[in-house]
Amino acid sequence: MTEAARQAAADLAELRACSSDGAARGQPVLDRLVALLDLERIEENIFRGVSPAPSPVRVFGGQVAGQALVAAGRTVPAERKVHSLHAYFIRPGDPSIPIVYEIDRIRDGRSFTTRRVTAVQRGKAIFALSASFHEPEPGVEHAEPMPPVPDPDTLPTRAEQLGTFADKLGDLAKLPRPIDIRYVTEPPWELRERGPSEARSQVWMRADGRLPDDELLHVCVLTYASDMTLLDSILVRHGAYWGLDNVLGASLDHALWFHRPFRADEWFLYDCVSPSASGARGLATGRFFAQDGTLIATVVQEGLLRILD
Numbered sequence: 001m002t003e004a005a006r007q008a009a010a011d012l013a014e015l016r017a018c019s020s021d022g023a024a025r026g027q028p029v030l031d032r033l034v035a036l037l038d039l040e041r042i043e044e045n046i047f048r049g050v051s052p053a054p055s056p057v058r059v060f061g062g063q064v065a066g067q068a069l070v071a072a073g074r075t076v077p078a079e080r081k082v083h084s085l086h087a088y089f090i091r092p093g094d095p096s097i098p099i100v101y102e103i104d105r106i107r108d109g110r111s112f113t114t115r116r117v118t119a120v121q122r123g124k125a126i127f128a129l130s131a132s133f134h135e136p137e138p139g140v141e142h143a144e145p146m147p148p149v150p151d152p153d154t155l156p157t158r159a160e161q162l163g164t165f166a167d168k169l170g171d172l173a174k175l176p177r178p179i180d181i182r183y184v185t186e187p188p189w190e191l192r193e194r195g196p197s198e199a200r201s202q203v204w205m206r207a208d209g210r211l212p213d214d215e216l217l218h219v220c221v222l223t224y225a226s227d228m229t230l231l232d233s234i235l236v237r238h239g240a241y242w243g244l245d246n247v248l249g250a251s252l253d254h255a256l257w258f259h260r261p262f263r264a265d266e267w268f269l270y271d272c273v274s275p276s277a278s279g280a281r282g283l284a285t286g287r288f289f290a291q292d293g294t295l296i297a298t299v300v301q302e303g304l305l306r307i308l309d
Contacts, residue, residue, distance in 0.1 A: 027209035030178040030207050047071040070220050111137075195239040255300045259296055273285055
């Protein structure tokens with residue numbers, strides 16, 4: 001582990017002790033996310049990443065997906081942009097030890113570049129990602145319109161919306177967050193009080209501070225954020241929520257398609273719905289829109305959801 005990575009992990013340990021409403025909010029927390037995504041290159045096709053410490057019992061899925069995409073992107077010419085990724089969460093990641101990312105350079109074609117990334121801990125794969133990169137070229141163009149929603153600056157912060165629920169959620173509500181989230185639909189912890197609701201979640205998101213002008217970094221930050229709130233669209237359909245009900249959940253697979261350029265430190269709408277849940281698995285789909293209504297990305301995820309007695 002590099003000295004910079006050790007310092008980033010140590011700084012995150014200090015930040016975890018702070019309230020998300022206090023000095024830890026905003027740019028300092030975002031800077032540490034940027035540090036987590038700045039992987040150490042230990043060989044031509046091998047990278048190493050760390051997790052914030054202390055952490056929950058397993059590595060956050062958005063973190064390992066974002067780090068894996070960083071590793072893939074650093075082996076691809078800058079003019080080729082990632083347009084899709086497909087990933088499987090294989091084993092829970094241990095946040096107390098580094099993650100090694102091994103790159104397989106599957107294809108370097110005239111128009112497309114394909115990379116496969118395997119995240120490894122203790123000699124076993126915990127995550128696998130395939131990503132495709134393409135140099136943009138002229139072609140047909142269309143997109144679905146953004147649904148009508150209120151402006152994000154008119155909505156309360158997540159911490160303000162939590163209110164008295166923060167005490168019920170305990171440490172989950174106090175973790176510093178590098179992503180600013182504003183709920184458009186009623187927050188899931190409030191919907192839960194009324195029982196099953198429409199299988200939908202809409203939130204505005206943005207990186208909570210200013211990011212460097214690195215297009216790959218913005219894509220990886222959105223990838224990190226895409227694992228947040230998505231499965232809420234399944235739980236609200238059944239009147240349940242993390243930390244308030246006996247729910248065991250985990251991401252199983254994750255797919256993202258990037259349609260147009262964007263900045264992850266500017267507001268984007270995350271419009272999520274769940275078409276189906278069965279066999280202790282739920283499917284959720286999401287669309288990302290820039291604040292001007294531009295459709296920038298689409299995501300699909302299946303999650304494990306067990307409601308325990």
